[in-house]
Amino acid sequence: MLELRRVSKAYMGGRQVLSNLTYTLKAGEYVAVMGESGIGKSTLLNLVAGLDTPDSGEVMIDGVAISELDDAAATLLRRKTLGFIFQAFHILPHLTLKQNIALPLLLNDLPVLRVEQMLAEVGLSGRGNHFPYQLSGGELQRVAIARALVHRPKLVLADEPTGNLDPDTAHDILQLIRAEIKKNGASGILVTHSHTAAATADAVLVMTKHGLKKTEPVERE
């Protein structure tokens, strides 16, 4: 599904964040990426999403080198293949929940029928016409999950999705993410600092200066 081939990235000022990173994520696999702050976890997600380009190496999604695509082509690939969940939710404040969730469907010219189903799956049935300001943080992240999966992406990228939530809500959300990824047959990458969160993944990748090291999840509920 996703293949990283000797990917390196340095930022202005010469700070090297990724160096010869190589990894293959299989279809249906859900991994958590952990590591100290500034090690390059978010950079990795940006490279996978085609929002940034590596200095060397290749990022392949389904055999296509996204890092070689121009902006428009990368955008189209992202639109179709990827789903995103952010720490800060990023729900458009002036659209209703239904409209927020329908965005990827409309972008991909798909019927919006699945919106209600997704709302139900994330436990927000009957609230489609509400606006984001009427929701709690946990509920907003549920909307983000629905939006990330509504168009059946092959790969879901979650960047600290529970960083802003209390432990109980975080637990619910992590379970929901896993369940939805699995139900939709997608692959997933969860970037987190939390071992509890990482434990919800199939495997944990620890990012160090030397690359990604795969470990088994230490905790699973």
Add this chain to the structure above:
Amino acid sequence: MNAPILSGWLLLGEWRARFLQAIVAVMAIAIGVALGFSIHLVNAAAFNEFSAASKSLSGQSDLQVHSKQKYFDELIYPRLAQFEGVRLINPVLEFMVPIPGDHNSGNDQRLRILGIDMFRAAGMSPDLLGVPAEDRLMDGLSDDAIFLSPAAMEWLHVKQGDTVQFNVGTQTLELRVAGGVTRARAGQRIAVMDIGAAQWRFNYLGLLSRIELKLDDGVHHEAFKTELEKELGAQFFVTEIVEQEARLASMSRAYRVNLNMLALVALFTGAFLVFSTQALSVARRRSQFALLRVLGFTRQHLMRQVVAEGIVLGVIGSFCGLALGYGFAALAIRFFGGDLGSSFFPGIQPDLYISPAAALVYFAVGLGVTILGTVLPARDAMRIAPAAALKSSQENNVIDSVSVPWSAIVCLSLALLLAQLPSVYGLPVFGYLAIALLLIGGLALMPRFAAWFFSFALYWANRRFSCGKLHATTLMVLARLANVPGQASVALSGVLASFCLMVAMAIMVLSFRVSVDNWLEHVLPADLYVRAADSGKQGGFLPDEQKFLTELPEFSRIDFLRYQQLVLDPRRPEITLIARPIDSADPRNTLPIIGEFIAPEELSGHERSIWVSEAMVDLYGYSVGKQIMIPVGNRLQSFIVAGIWRDYGRQFGAVQMQLSDYQELSNDMSINTAAVWLQSKVTMDNAYDILHQLPYGDTLEITQSQTIRDTSLKIFDRSFAVTYLLEIIAVIIGLLGVAASFSLQMLSRSKEFGMLRHIGITRSQVLVVLAAEGGLLTTLGVMLGFVLGWCISLILIFIVNPQSFHWTMQLYMPWDWLFLIAGVMLISASITALVAGRRAVSGSVIRAVREDW
């Protein structure tokens, strides 16, 4: 991608959230379009009506024969009648006659009378035929009968059968209103009578003002015209209707174009408001746009989205503007007539007519400036780097992106270059372009300038309070202004744009007014001016009457002046010839001469001096020392241009010569006006009594020079009333722009304020910060606006005005007015910042920092 639905959702979402700002932007565009469209409608309606009225006087002739001296000997008539190719010939005597009554109102108190041969006019200009009473069908040929148009009857308060009085020289003439000129146009004040009777009763015996010709079918008009002009000689010219229309258009064109330009200023500030609304809207939505990019929006989609938002504002604003413009125009015509305060179209009552092409043009202009105001923010939205924007709260750089100093310097240099170029078809096109570039260049320099200015202020404050005493609020204010010049500049530019336009207009109008006032003082040195109506081709005062006046002991000095209208170029309006005693030792004592001049002793014995107005230099290419030919008496006479004088009274040109030269060359000893100086012991009331006791005292028009000055300045103010109105509207739109940009900034900074409240800054301290930011930004905007406005005023005064109206003026600064406006701007901007800030800090602190956006 289902773009329309998505675009619609995003658009409605944005409108739902920022409805008030969107409405303000729509209103600004609507007002700008409305002003431009209404001015166009009124001007077009007035011009069309005026043109139609003039055409109705000219009838259906193919050609018209005129003389350079307005009236010519009717002996030419039989010659023309025998010309091969002439099918119909119609002689016309046309003149203006003063109506007895109040002449101090500043309104035109003269009636246009046409003397026609009703049998010939029936075939050429049937609209001019009077309709007599059924039992007096021969009134059309009667020497005591006159026919009045409905507008003239209403104006003179007379009806059929009444009598009406006219002044002819120092005599009074009474004529019977025999009927109406029923086919005259609405508002057209004319009178018609038999040509023989008109020649006799108004002392134009043997004179005509034009001869209208209808040519045989198949005659080539141009060839016939050339041949006729050759046959008649240099004293005559032959015109076609098209040339007359061009002449009419040229009379008011500069005025109309300048008014339209002022309306565009309002539209420009409106566009600026759209720009600031969109720019700050993009700034606020950076993270939202970044998310959309992550979800699959391409850069082009984002650009289109922002432009589409602008287009919707532009379409709604422009449509509302057209409707509003029609309403404004209807009201303006109803309450002010068709001339919008100018004197180009007196008495006109035009009907409004919407030309689809004009409506489309104004709609396109409204939409165009809105799109222009949207392009930069859209470009900024397109350039958002999604990953960075989602992670951090980078501020927008809309202004920064165009603030590269070289682009500003190119604009300013180009402005300087364009300001040197001459007019295009009598219009200051390059002058206006120079103003636009100056404004754009100035605005483009703002972010850099603001950054420099506030960085220096911060540096100074840090040094001044080096021992750590710099107050946190001072630090916050200066640091933000110095380090985020992009957002500061959006608000600053709103202040700058409106203030600099206001400064420019205020300096120009005051300079013009003071110059006119000084000029009036120079050209009206006498205590009283006594005028008599023309008596035919001659002035009202004949030699005996002049002698009688000079012998009156109550007057210490009397100067006699002879005014005459001349046509030097049939494509241009008439010029005025003024013959009067001019101080030969130093002509500057009599005339407001500008620049170099030739003293009379420098000319050889046979050369005669003539002094020409500035308009003659622009329109006819005259210059000091040039030999020119002017029709005086019955032929063209040679003169040397001895000087150029400033004339605010006659836009289309005037020349002055010694009265003795005029009388010697023309043998015309009559004069129109006597300038009277009173003996020191004689009061004004005494002087009036003495003049009224003259045998012809009742026919005289006596005016004090002070009254003429007051009336002239009243007319000046009236003609600038529309200008003031447009200026005020532009300023209101500018202030709305400031309000919109401050309010949007506050909303986008609610998270920052929430954070500040969390770390212990009180609500009132936040408000102090905001008021200080608003005040400092406005102060800088006012300072820079003053410099820019001063530069624009120089272009208006020294380029636009001379190229439009052919007169120059001196520069005067309205300091008190400028300080007042600066104070108003400063206070209103600070209050706006405070009000907007109160909203921003009144919300929940916790929610403010927790919110995504």
